[in-house]
Amino acid sequence: METKKTDKDVLTKGLKKMGISLALMFLGPSFIYIAFSNQEKPLYIPLLIIGIVACISAIYFAFIGLNTILDSMFKSNKSN
Template structure:
């Protein structure tokens, strides 16, 4: 009996990877905006948000890759 690709799990993994892709672009944009406006009173909160988005991109990428490999193998 051969194992087949779990399409539902593969779809979830691809959705996580899509979310990671969005965060990969949004994180550096927010960080760049924070670093350009260091004199602004909201510098620290925007910097924290940018770092959280960047960390979220890494986490989503790892979770997405894990789900995709689980679906294939």
């Protein structure tokens, strides 16, 4: 029986996606806070939209990154 090994290339891709997610996890709430702090300014709506999109993107990249990392560890390579 062959032991399963971690696919390093796929693991690297997953870690990059998690890094993007981590950056967006800080940027999204920061933009939302800045938007709500300056409600009378003309950039209120664009900053709020950017913050909400960044938060949703952080969740998406975290999900895809975790899926990719788990695939690198547990998915069997059928290239025999």
